[in-house]
Amino acid sequence: MAFLLLIEDDEAVRTALEMSLTRQGHRVVTAATGEDGLKLLREQRPDLIVLDVNLPGIDGFEVCRRIRRTDQLPIILLTARSDDIDVVVGLESGADDYVVKPVQGRVLDARIRAVMRRGEREANDSATFGTIVIDRAAMTVTKNGEDLQLTPTELRLLLELSRRPGQALSRQQLLRLVWEHDYLGDSRLVDACVQRLRAKVEDVPSSPKLIRTVRGVGYRLDAPS
């Protein structure tokens, strides 16, 4: 279904994932180190990269950053179990998704498909989240067909969230993406804007279904199933 590059130093994990992903219909090339991975990336041009965080030599985060300097292809990080710091650092270093080890091939496959779909949807000019429709060309947002009057900042915030549906974005990241600032003190800037956006976008702003809070991290835009 897709052409993947798997970068993972542990041989057992590597071969297991390779077999499983191949069985799911993907074409897979593998590398055991970050250096080899970067070389293979340039030579083979995969559609997507699955990248272990714990690598000998340059680690996964660094590999991720280096890839992002030149390439925009989707990256999924494999990270050791439930390490919140890893998650934040990983997303900030430019990854599209992360998966916690130990991971089953089926689960990874589902994430791969999700990330690829996300990429396709991004290219499209309109996106739907529940009753909300975002028209990126017209720069309008409608709810049940009615125009929502969003302020410029609210709109930018929603656009950035909608470009990464289902992905938690830290206040730090949002600050960079929406406000183009680097540092947020302990002000409630992002929270206040999210509140205003929720007031217009959510059916019940006090129990938001679209813009979810991710405690300790930031916010996430969900499409209700």
Place this chain on the structure above:
Amino acid sequence: MAFLLLIEDDEAVRTALEMSLTRQGHRVVTAATGEDGLKLLREQRPDLIVLDVNLPGIDGFEVCRRIRRTDQLPIILLTARSDDIDVVVGLESGADDYVVKPVQGRVLDARIRAVMRRGEREANDSATFGTIVIDRAAMTVTKNGEDLQLTPTELRLLLELSRRPGQALSRQQLLRLVWEHDYLGDSRLVDACVQRLRAKVEDVPSSPKLIRTVRGVGYRLDAPS
């Protein structure tokens, strides 16, 4: 279905897209650099150009601008993912659409068809927006059947807006399209022209229904439903 010129330096991407587009029924010629692309354009006269932004030598934007100086054929830009600046610059340089990489052949094909359809509609010489009728061949605009006396600049502004109905255009983009300037300081140039155009076009200029303001962005021409 159409005769395409694909300009893309990365050989893997180029051949992949060429195969995919050929399979979709298009006739495709390819070039690896902007120079070759421009030469092929003159020699072969394709219906549409798919143009990568990252090209060695003269980049895609520049190629796009050069093509626009002499030709009006549709151009679709291939741009690196999630780069808003690219999108804006791309449309300003005269592209008709942009597609975000990595891109699937199917998606690109859909965009190609959409742009071609749009082109056909455009070839039609008149467009209607509410009580306003624009006759592109006669270069006249009528309101309820009566001729409107638009000045040259007002007319160009209205024509550019009407080529992209429902799409928000930034002041920056309009400046490029209508005035062929590059930089707008903080002057009220675009606003002033929009105001004058509204005075003639809108039923109630103080609450415009056709030329809508998109706060923080620019303006948009709507067709009242």
Place this chain on the structure above:
DNA sequence: CCCAACTGTCACAGCGCTGTCACAGGGACG
């Protein structure tokens, strides 16, 4: 159950954005 950390909420002051307008330069045309 309690505490600490985190998030939601709100009012307000400042200011950024847009609409508006008058005016002067300049080009077109006779």
Place this chain on the structure above:
DNA sequence: CGTCCCTGTGACAGCGCTGTGACAGTTGGG
């Protein structure tokens, strides 16, 4: 050469967006 109208500019005002900081509410762990 004179006239007229188009056009870009800058000033100004009004509106409403936005960031701030204090405080209340909520969550989760010990």
